[in-house]
Amino acid sequence: MKKIIALLLCFTVIFVFAGCDKENESKDIEKTENKQEEIIHIEEESLTESAEDDLNDSENKSSIKIGVQTNTSGHIYASGDFGEGAVVSYENGAVAVEALKKGKVDCVIIDNEPAKSYVAANSGLKILETEYTTEDYAICFNKGDAELKNAVNGALKALIADGSVKKIVDKYINNSGEALNGILVKAVDTDKPDLVMATNAEFPPYEYTDGDKYFGIDIEIAKLIADKLGYDLIIENVEFVSVIPGVQAGQYDIGMAGMTVNEERQKQVDFSDSYTTGVQVVIVSEDSKIQSVEDLDPYYIW
Amino acid sequence: MLDKLVSSVTALADEFQEVMLEGGRFEFLLDGLGNTFIITFGALAIGIVLGIFVAAIRTSYDKNKESLKLRGGIGYVILAVMNTICKFYLTITRGTPVVVQLMISYFIIFSLADNGIPVAIFAFGINSGAYVAEIFRAGIMSVDHGQFEAGRSLGFNYFQTMRFIVIPQMFKAVLPTLCNEFIALLKETSVAGYVGVIDLTKAGNTIAGRTFEYFIPLITVAVIYLVLVMILSWLVGILERRLRKSDR
Structure with missing residues (x-):
């Protein structure tokens, strides 16, 4: 009998998980303004919360999470400038941008041209006006x-x-x-x-x-x-x-x-x-707290 | 000949020094190793608990469905429904690649989580649970039905028979396969890099990307995995010998 109760509890948990999932999806689909605002609100809350957590955990690490594509120059520059702890690297740029959309990272540092395509394909994202750095392609x-x-x-x-x-x-x-x-x-x-x-x-x-x-x-x-x-x-x-x-x-x-x-x-x-010049730029969500490259890190020296 | 060997070994050692030890890169690799451990053991715990549950449901359904059906009532319905759910879970989990499950967990199920490690533990745990469940089920089914009947005729109820007669014998039978599953899980966690987690493989890859020297980081990562797996199989070997002591 105990076993059956335990099992029922277990499945309730699983169903609750499944329920969460559906709710999220329906929120995404219903693009009513109220719901959107709610999501943004939640995301902001979780963002500030996590930022506070990070600050409490470690004094040296940047409170900003930067998404990059693994082993690209953006990855190398960003981890050099902000430390490995601030950088989250993904298999390709599209995944990094997806992570930005879900609020898992605060910005994405990537080459200018793909950045334009990603921003064009996803509403609510923008490229910061100042470039992060420039480089030669060869x-x-x-x-x-x-x-x-x-x-x-x-x-x-x-x-x-x-x-x-x-x-x-x-x-x-x-x-x-x-x-x-x-x-x-x-x-x-x-x-x-x-x-x-x-x-x-x-x-x-x-x-x-x-x-x-x-x-x-x-x-x-x-x-x-x-x-x-x-x-x-x-x-x-x-x-x-x-x-x-x-x-x-x-x-x-x-x-x-x-x-x-x-x-x-x-x-x-x-x-x-070199056959062309590439520019590394920063993609953020439109309502991000990062509105210029200088906002990336208060301790960052240009 | 010997001189050549010595000089090439020292050259390799120098390169190792340059690639792995400078700039705290080895510590970075150790951090990755730590994450690999956390994910593997977290997933293992979830997998075993989930596996036991699913295996228990599937075998009790298979063993008792006739008698329960005859008796009728709600018990049979609950068990049948749960059995179907378990089968569904097994089909989905074993029928899709673990990387896809990981990405779905990260971007859809836990879309608000900003730390990849708990998500990876969850995804690998759910995945491993399906395999562990089938291993346990095979183990329970492999114990001779006579053992079960003997237990029942001695006055044990179903759960007592399972607890004292069947499970101990099952455990010994499944240990090598279970060990196999753990080894596979340890190595499977190498795809955790897809969700932004720095695990051992990703750390090696990042070092390689930073130094553009692929040989040493990749070999180091391979050796670390190999040593881990060897330690794991050695420990399981000891456990197996201990359990075999009562065999006659």
């Missing part, structure tokens, strides 16, 4: 492959000079209206030699998939370079963290994934000249 090579590096640098120089690179950047970032040239995911084999490029096609507008094609600034620039040098471009879509090790191991000829040049990376791989 193609990476195996240290032993100086020949390829020089060839690519040459091609890149010509493409920058004749305005092709700018044209590509314009059509993805400024919507210049020109048609996008995708590359089929399933590569067509020709008799030209292969140029294997590692990328992480989850980083619009630099690289992403749409239907059966890869699109993006990096993809189109790589295609132009490959055409110029007489290669067949083969794209390998891998995790961002696998790009550098793969290039180092000689699995891929080049790595091109919106990759920032920095000292640590230069120890591992060689970089081409």
Whole structure:
């Protein structure tokens, strides 16, 4: 008998959990203003509560939680500036933005262009006006492959000079209206030699998939370079963290994934000249207590 | 030959020093290890409790449904309903990947929680519970029905028979499989990084991302997991030998 009562209790608990879930969902669906306000109110409450908790727990840690994508330059900068304890890293930018929407982090530090796409796709988010930092994007090579590096640098120089690179950047970032040239995911084999490029096609507008094609600034620039040098471009879509090790191991000829040049990376791989500049920005929810980059941390020195 | 070996070993040691020990990176890895422990043991506790409940319901239904059906009444209905719920839980939990369950827990069920660790404990606990339940059920079913009948004819009621005759024998039978499940759970927690938790794998990955040196962090993480699993199997081995003492 006791067992049955215990079991009934157990299932009541489970049903209560299930109930919570439904309530949340219905709240999300019913977009009446009252409900929205209520949610915001609850989120604010939990935010301030957790912030207070953090302050009580540890004096040194920042009270702000910053979402980033694992091992991107945003992750490296943020944990350098605010400490590991303040940074929550996610597998990709979309997950980090989802966490921001749910109030799990207070802001997301990410590259400008994907940030724009995320903000456009999610209402209630905005990008802070001041940028967090700027950086150069470049193609990476195996240290032993100086020949390829020089060839690519040459091609890149010509493409920058004749305005092709700018044209590509314009059509993805400024919507210049020109048609996008995708590359089929399933590569067509020709008799030209292969140029294997590692990328992480989850980083619009630099690289992403749409239907059966890869699109993006990096993809189109790589295609132009490959055409110029007489290669067949083969794209390998891998995790961002696998790009550098793969290039180092000689699995891929080049790595091109919106990759920032920095000292640590230069120890591992060689970089081409920069083909575009990336900007790291901060995404926050519209009603956030963070309204400028300076709000991120009172102790942060610019 | 020997010189070469010595020099390559010292080079590796230097690299280890540079990659793992500088800038408190090893402490970072230990923090990750701590989180892996917390998640594994928390999930283990939830899993075992949940597993016992589910296995108890499923086996009592299987063993008693005929007699209860004959007797009629509310008891049979309750048991049948609970059995269906348990089956549903098992199907859902075993039929979906643990990463997906983890993400659902983090973003939908506990969408207001800002700390990933309790969510990970919950998700892995629920997941592990399903497997543990089936392990326990197999154990209970494997005990000869004669044992059960003997208990009943000695005057024990159903619960006493279970408690004193069946469960002790079951425990010995399921121990190796249970140990297997614990090992699998320990290694499964390596996906906790998906919900922003710094566990052992994520810590190694972060160090690799920071230093762009993949060999040493990954090997270190692998060795730590291996040592943990070896310690775990050793402890279970001791327990198994102790339990076998009464065998004749």
